[in-house]
Amino acid sequence: MKTDTAGVAAKKSMVIFLLKPGELTLKGGNRREFVRVLRRNLALVTPGTGAQVSGAGGRFYLRVPDAAAAPLVEERLARLYGITGWARARVCEKTPAALSAACAEEAAALYAAGARSFKVEARRTDKSFPLSSYQICAAAGDAVKEAIPGFKVDVNTPQAVLTVEVRERAYVYGAERRGLRGLPVGTSGRGLLLLSGGIDSPVAGCLMLGRGMGLDAVYFHAAPYTSEGARQKAITLARIAGGYGLGIRLFVTPFTEVQTRIKERAPEAWRTVLLRMAMMDCAGRMAKRLRARCLVTGESLAQVASQTVENIRCTESTAGLPVLRPLIGMDKEAIVERARAFGTYETSILPYEDCCVLFSPPHPVIKGRLDEAAALYQSLEIDGMVFAALKAAERIRCGFPGEGRILPAGGGLLP
Numbered sequence: 001m002k003t004d005t006a007g008v009a010a011k012k013s014m015v016i017f018l019l020k021p022g023e024l025t026l027k028g029g030n031r032r033e034f035v036r037v038l039r040r041n042l043a044l045v046t047p048g049t050g051a052q053v054s055g056a057g058g059r060f061y062l063r064v065p066d067a068a069a070a071p072l073v074e075e076r077l078a079r080l081y082g083i084t085g086w087a088r089a090r091v092c093e094k095t096p097a098a099l100s101a102a103c104a105e106e107a108a109a110l111y112a113a114g115a116r117s118f119k120v121e122a123r124r125t126d127k128s129f130p131l132s133s134y135q136i137c138a139a140a141g142d143a144v145k146e147a148i149p150g151f152k153v154d155v156n157t158p159q160a161v162l163t164v165e166v167r168e169r170a171y172v173y174g175a176e177r178r179g180l181r182g183l184p185v186g187t188s189g190r191g192l193l194l195l196s197g198g199i200d201s202p203v204a205g206c207l208m209l210g211r212g213m214g215l216d217a218v219y220f221h222a223a224p225y226t227s228e229g230a231r232q233k234a235i236t237l238a239r240i241a242g243g244y245g246l247g248i249r250l251f252v253t254p255f256t257e258v259q260t261r262i263k264e265r266a267p268e269a270w271r272t273v274l275l276r277m278a279m280m281d282c283a284g285r286m287a288k289r290l291r292a293r294c295l296v297t298g299e300s301l302a303q304v305a306s307q308t309v310e311n312i313r314c315t316e317s318t319a320g321l322p323v324l325r326p327l328i329g330m331d332k333e334a335i336v337e338r339a340r341a342f343g344t345y346e347t348s349i350l351p352y353e354d355c356c357v358l359f360s361p362p363h364p365v366i367k368g369r370l371d372e373a374a375a376l377y378q379s380l381e382i383d384g385m386v387f388a389a390l391k392a393a394e395r396i397r398c399g400f401p402g403e404g405r406i407l408p409a410g411g412g413l414l415p
């Protein structure tokens, strides 16, 4: 008897989330991989909650044994790529009576939240269930109207939709939340994001995560020209972006020497392009050591002088691997909108100077020639400095799991 009571109590506090995986158009092996990685990601982003994933095809179930962990799980689901929607569901016995009772309970919650009209939608994959989908809707609707007379049925424009799913178990849920969609992080290889403290690059990173790319990030720091505040800003941005992935390793890379060399030796008009070339050079080498297959930047065509197509050609010439620029055709307003949606905007606009702002020439080269750029870069004799910067990079784990952990220096990844 005692055990039974404990069992009931445990069941009561258990929460189940029903998840709808996205990109259903994927086929065959791709689809299997998508599902495998999504399941892994679900487990990785809910550590310590005891959450268990099950299901495959069109539905996943996430069982969270303690209701107290549910808000944290919801927060993580809101940032998880690869699901089109999710709902917190009630599980009930697979009988018409139990379903109706569960619908009435769920409807009471919707009514309390302010909804005054509703409709019921039913899906039945278990064809042995005695009622058809239509009959389930009718019975559930009657049960709700009887329990809450003020709650009206409106099949055309309901304020709330109550969904019943009769599968291997029976589920009832009210509010369905929209998921981020996209592909699960880890289905599209790895990239290295060049993360500045600005508005653009964090957005670029979040967009690539949404195409399934795992990310590390590099921030080039030029102390004392740039402040500790600027470094912290980059860390905060990596942390926010990492929340959409499986965390991000941020490599804070000291670039003061490189910058000083450019200032000393290069024609003033070329400074910014050459600095970008040095960044690409360093990031490209770093990416190879991290087994990243591309670099990612926040460049947008013609936004500033260094982002004309001619200058982009110069800057990417030192990268040594593809450079992806998800924002290339977006205007600033659209980028800002995305930054607000991802939650990076408020941090990005904090007033800490960027190394490039302090360093910008008043009349920069607009259409740099590649051969000239290559010759100037060569004349800087900067190779050793770029390598030293790479070796001195400080590594910080940002975003869960392992938040805030400073990784030991060395460790094989950046020899």
Ligand code: ATP
Binding pocket: 193, 194, 195, 196, 197, 198, 199, 200, 201, 202, 218, 219, 220, 221, 279, 296, 297, 298, 299, 303, 304, 306, 307, 355, 356
């Ligand atoms: P952002 O808003 O991302 O800083 P931006 O419009 O200010 O971009 P630039 O400053 O020209 O443009 O930088 C272009 C891109 O170069 C950035 O989007 C980023 O990917 C990279 N970048 C610039 N500065 C740094 C830095 N200090 N560390 C790492 N990457 C950088």
Ligand code: MG
Binding pocket: 196, 197, 198, 354, 356
């Ligand atoms: Mg910038």
